[in-house]
Amino acid sequence: xxxxxxxxxxxxxxxxxxxxxxxxxxxxxxxxxxxxxxxxxxxxxxxxxxxxxxxxxxxxxxxxxxxxxxxxxxxxxxxxxxxxxxxxxxxxxxxxxxxxxxxxxxxxxxxxxxxxxxxxxxxxxxxxxxxxxxxxxxxxxxxxxxxxxxxxxxxxxxxxxxxxxxxxxxxxxxxxxxxxxxxxxxxxxxxxxxxxxxxxxxxxxxxxxxxxxxxxxxxxxxxxxxxxxxxxxxxxxxxxxxxxxxxxxxxxxxxxxxxxxxxxxxxxxxxxxxxxxxxxxxxxxxxxxxxxxxxxxxxxxxxxxxxxxxxxxxxxxxxxxxxxxxxxxxxxxxxxxxxxxxxxxxxxxxxxxxxxxxxxxxxxxxxxxxxxxxxxxxxxxxxxxxxxxxxxxxxxxxxxxxxxxxxxxxxxxxxxxxxxxxxxxxxxxxxxxxxxxxxxxxxxxxxxxxxxxxxxxxxxxxxxxxxxxxxxxxxx
Numbered sequence: 352x353x354x355x356x357x358x359x360x361x362x363x364x365x366x367x368x369x370x371x372x373x374x375x376x377x378x379x380x381x382x383x384x385x386x387x388x389x390x391x392x393x394x395x396x397x398x399x400x401x402x403x404x405x406x407x408x409x410x411x412x413x414x415x416x417x418x419x420x421x422x423x424x425x426x427x428x429x430x431x432x433x434x435x436x437x438x439x440x441x442x443x444x445x446x447x448x449x450x451x452x453x454x455x456x457x458x459x460x461x462x463x464x465x466x467x468x469x470x471x472x473x474x475x476x477x478x479x480x481x482x483x484x485x486x487x488x489x490x491x492x493x494x495x496x497x498x499x500x501x502x503x504x505x506x507x508x509x510x511x512x513x514x515x516x517x518x519x520x521x522x523x524x525x526x527x528x529x530x531x532x533x534x535x536x537x538x539x540x541x542x543x544x545x546x547x548x549x550x551x552x553x554x555x556x557x558x559x560x561x562x563x564x565x566x567x568x569x570x571x572x573x574x575x576x577x578x579x580x581x582x583x584x585x586x587x588x589x590x591x592x593x594x595x596x597x598x599x600x601x602x603x604x605x606x607x608x609x610x611x612x613x614x615x616x617x618x619x620x621x622x623x624x625x626x627x628x629x630x631x632x633x634x635x636x637x638x639x640x641x642x643x644x645x646x647x648x649x650x651x652x653x654x655x656x657x658x659x660x661x662x663x664x665x666x667x668x669x670x671x672x673x674x675x676x677x678x679x680x681x682x683x684x685x686x687x688x689x690x691x692x693x694x695x696x697x698x699x700x701x702x703x704x705x706x707x708x709x710x711x712x713x714x715x716x717x718x719x720x721x722x723x724x725x726x727x728x729x730x731x732x733x734x735x736x737x738x739x740x741x742x743x744x745x746x747x748x749x750x751x752x753x754x755x756x757x758x759x760x761x762x763x764x765x766x767x768x769x770x771x772x773x774x775x776x777x778x779x780x781x782x783x784x785x786x787x788x789x790x791x792x793x794x795x796x797x798x799x800x801x802x803x804x805x806x807x808x809x810x811x812x813x814x815x816x817x818x819x820x821x822x823x824x825x826x827x
Contacts, residue, residue, distance in 0.1 A: 440473030494774035505780030545583035665694030665748030720749035
């Protein structure tokens with residue numbers, strides 16, 4: 352499946368590609384000199400877009416930047432010829448709430464911001480208001496202190512690899528020989544990181560243990576790792592939030608839940624993604640709906656009063672009926688927060704390979720996808736939840752957003768800090784990325800640990816040294 356574009360000014364190739372990709376996300380979009388499907392001529396004050404059948408002219412509005420004018424013209428043209436309704440308009444950035452927050456800080460009122468999104472990006476009113484609402488929540492919590500940090504600890508193993516996954520997650524059954532060496536290397540990095548934090552008098556706000564699946568290891572390995580995290584980062588520190596992303600229900604045990612309570616975990620995620628067993632089997636999850644319900648109730652019985660659950664909209668083979676079933680089952684459980692993800696087809700995933708190799712999956716049309724997202728919004732309202740953080744990704748089915756909802760008083764602080772990028776995040780583990788935030792300069796520098804687990808084991812001392820060197824540029 353190909354879309355061939357003849358463009359007279361290749362300086363704007365990426366901008367044109369981004370917009371057309373919204374409408375033809377599973378197509379190859381090629382730029383050609385001849386035998387084109389669409390011809391786009393960009394002039395000083397207008398843009399003309401032609402197909403085999405007709406041409407249409409768009410005059411640039413001088414109030415907007417040249418790039419904005421090009422994107423708006425291409426967006427309007429393909430909206431008309433495809434009939435697809437794209438609520439976010441031309442916005443492709445991953446943090447649209449930042450735009451709203453900047454305008455709020457400039458003193459702009461609600462209607463001004465809504466109109467700004469509409470005029471500049473063709474964004475639908477409800478999405479602009481979502482940005483405003485999220486920005487108002489984030490404004491209360493976003494970090495403003497240089498010495499306030501959060502810590503991320505990464506587990507690169509999972510029970511199985513999901514069809515859509517592009518992260519460094521290794522099915523643990525085939526990695527048993529390297530689990531202990533990995534944990535020993537991680538203990539070293541945790542200890543060195545804790546030492547750096549103490550010596551530089553940094554204050555830890557949040558600790559987030561994610562992955563992968565932190566609970567993929569066995570009970571005794573999990574217990575030892577939790578003790579290292581607790582003694583290094585939690586004990587004797589005034590940490591506001593300690594989250595463990597349990598994720599996969601099939602990896603959760605009574606012992607692991609008891610371990611988390613013992614080490615003061617106050618927020619966990621139990622992520623079904625869907626409550627439809629046929630889909631779970633298709634995407635490679637090793638659990639069913641009953642497992643999710645049972646493990647959720649097990650966590651409740653052991654005193655966990657902030658449980659998050661993730662949902663993915665746009666999974667292969669799912670439509671509005673499947674999303675309704677998922678929402679109904681989650682409503683019965685009444686978690687304190689939910690995170691709704693749009694299906695993102697990453698190039699490193701098996702799902703992308705299947706699409707390239709023309710393995711057929713039923714994909715809802717844009718109208719049905721919009722209704723599916725609406726169903727998750729209705730779930731949040733029924734649970735008396737409000738949106739508190741949001742971000743977007745490339746290649747999302749339906750070009751929508753990932754959004755976190757929560758009941759009053761239960762925001763995920765780490766989620767806000769990682770998305771708004773106003774707080775230094777010091778990360779430990781394979782493929783973990785440390786972000787050093789220079790607040791005075793509005794600048795971020797990153798250090799990424801190597802992705803491969805074996806490489807991480809062999810090079811952990813080098814990773815620690817490089818990370819410390821980057822941190823020194825801010826804290827020494």
